[in-house]
Amino acid sequence: MAHAPEHVEQYVCVNCQVTYAGSVTSEGGQRHFHPPDDCPVCGDPDFVQLESYVHRALEQST
Numbered sequence: 771m772a773h774a775p776e777h778v779e780q781y782v783c784v785n786c787q788v789t790y791a792g793s794v795t796s797e798g799g800q801r802h803f804h805p806p807d808d809c810p811v812c813g814d815p816d817f818v819q820l821e822s823y824v825h826r827a828l829e830q831s832t
Protein backbone atom coordinates (compact mmCIF):
# COMPACT_ATOMS: atom_id res chain seq x y z
CA MET A 771 0.00 0.00 0.00
CA ALA A 772 1.32 3.39 -0.94
CA HIS A 773 1.37 5.94 1.78
CA ALA A 774 -0.23 9.31 1.11
CA PRO A 775 2.10 11.93 2.53
CA GLU A 776 0.05 14.75 1.09
CA HIS A 777 -2.33 16.36 3.50
CA VAL A 778 -5.60 17.12 1.78
CA GLU A 779 -7.48 20.02 3.25
CA GLN A 780 -11.09 19.28 4.06
CA TYR A 781 -13.93 21.72 4.47
CA VAL A 782 -17.14 21.49 6.43
CA CYS A 783 -20.38 23.16 5.44
CA VAL A 784 -21.34 25.25 8.47
CA ASN A 785 -25.00 24.74 7.71
CA CYS A 786 -25.34 20.98 7.22
CA GLN A 787 -21.92 19.70 8.35
CA VAL A 788 -21.21 17.80 5.17
CA THR A 789 -17.46 17.45 4.64
CA TYR A 790 -15.73 17.94 1.31
CA ALA A 791 -12.18 17.42 0.21
CA GLY A 792 -10.86 20.72 -1.06
CA SER A 793 -10.17 21.12 -4.74
CA VAL A 794 -6.50 21.57 -5.50
CA THR A 795 -4.66 24.06 -7.62
CA SER A 796 -0.91 24.27 -8.00
CA GLU A 797 0.99 27.52 -8.29
CA GLY A 798 4.76 27.65 -8.41
CA GLY A 799 5.07 24.25 -6.79
CA GLN A 800 2.77 25.22 -3.92
CA ARG A 801 -0.54 23.48 -3.60
CA HIS A 802 -3.57 25.46 -2.64
CA PHE A 803 -6.87 24.05 -1.48
CA HIS A 804 -10.23 25.61 -2.01
CA PRO A 805 -13.66 24.81 -0.60
CA PRO A 806 -16.56 24.32 -3.00
CA ASP A 807 -18.22 27.51 -4.22
CA ASP A 808 -21.38 26.46 -2.49
CA CYS A 809 -22.69 23.36 -0.81
CA PRO A 810 -24.25 20.90 -3.30
CA VAL A 811 -26.52 19.67 -0.52
CA CYS A 812 -27.95 22.86 0.96
CA GLY A 813 -26.56 25.62 -1.26
CA ASP A 814 -24.86 27.44 1.61
CA PRO A 815 -21.60 29.11 0.54
CA ASP A 816 -20.03 29.16 4.00
CA PHE A 817 -17.33 26.58 4.67
CA VAL A 818 -14.74 26.28 7.39
CA GLN A 819 -11.62 24.15 7.34
CA LEU A 820 -12.15 20.84 9.06
CA GLU A 821 -9.58 21.64 11.74
CA SER A 822 -11.24 24.97 12.48
CA TYR A 823 -14.59 23.27 12.63
CA VAL A 824 -13.33 20.76 15.18
CA HIS A 825 -11.99 23.57 17.37
CA ARG A 826 -15.25 25.47 17.08
CA ALA A 827 -17.33 22.42 17.93
CA LEU A 828 -15.19 21.66 20.97
CA GLU A 829 -15.45 25.24 22.21
CA GLN A 830 -19.19 25.22 21.84
CA SER A 831 -19.56 21.93 23.69
CA THR A 832 -17.89 23.17 26.86
Ligand SMILES: [Zn+2]
Nearest residue numbers: 783786809812
Ligand atom coordinates in the same frame (compact mmCIF):
# COMPACT_ATOMS: atom_id res chain seq x y z
ZN1 LIG B 1 -24.50 22.30 3.28
